[in-house]
Amino acid sequence: xxxxxxxxxxxxxxxxxxxxxxxxxxxxxxxxxxxxxxxxxxxxxxxxxxxxxxxxxxxxxxxxxxxxxxxxxxxxxxxxxxxxxxxxxxxxxxxxxxxxxxxxxxx
Ligand SMILES: [Zn+2]
Numbered sequence: 203x204x205x206x207x208x209x210x211x212x213x214x215x216x217x218x219x220x221x222x223x224x225x226x227x228x229x230x231x232x233x234x235x236x237x238x239x240x241x242x243x244x245x246x247x248x249x250x251x252x253x254x255x256x257x258x259x260x261x262x263x264x265x266x267x268x269x270x271x272x273x274x275x276x277x278x279x280x281x282x283x284x285x286x287x288x289x290x291x292x293x294x295x296x297x298x299x300x301x302x303x304x305x306x307x308x309x
Contacts, residue, residue, distance in 0.1 A: 278303030
């Protein structure tokens with residue numbers, strides 16, 4: 203069964219299979235990224251812009267700000283979490299995980 207991924211509340215939440223799983227105000231560590239010139243950006247998530255799901259990965263583009271240099275940007279496709287197990291549960295990345303923008307799979 204396909205996983206249903208949506209943005210709710212004007213970008214404040216990502217919902218997976220009708221359950222709110224990730225909200226704004228998280229700090230994500232980004233490397234090899236496109237939001238600013240910091241080698242590793244501490245990116246404060248202010249709003250989700252787009253979401254998508256590949257076979258096993260939930261991806262989102264997020265608006266936010268690097269708290270190190272102050273740059274505001276909309277990110278590329280960042281991993282949010284994975285779909286795991288035979289019951290296709292959502293397993294979020296933890297805030298300490300370093301995230302790298304990914305190319306979205308063509309569907
Ligand atoms: Zn920065």
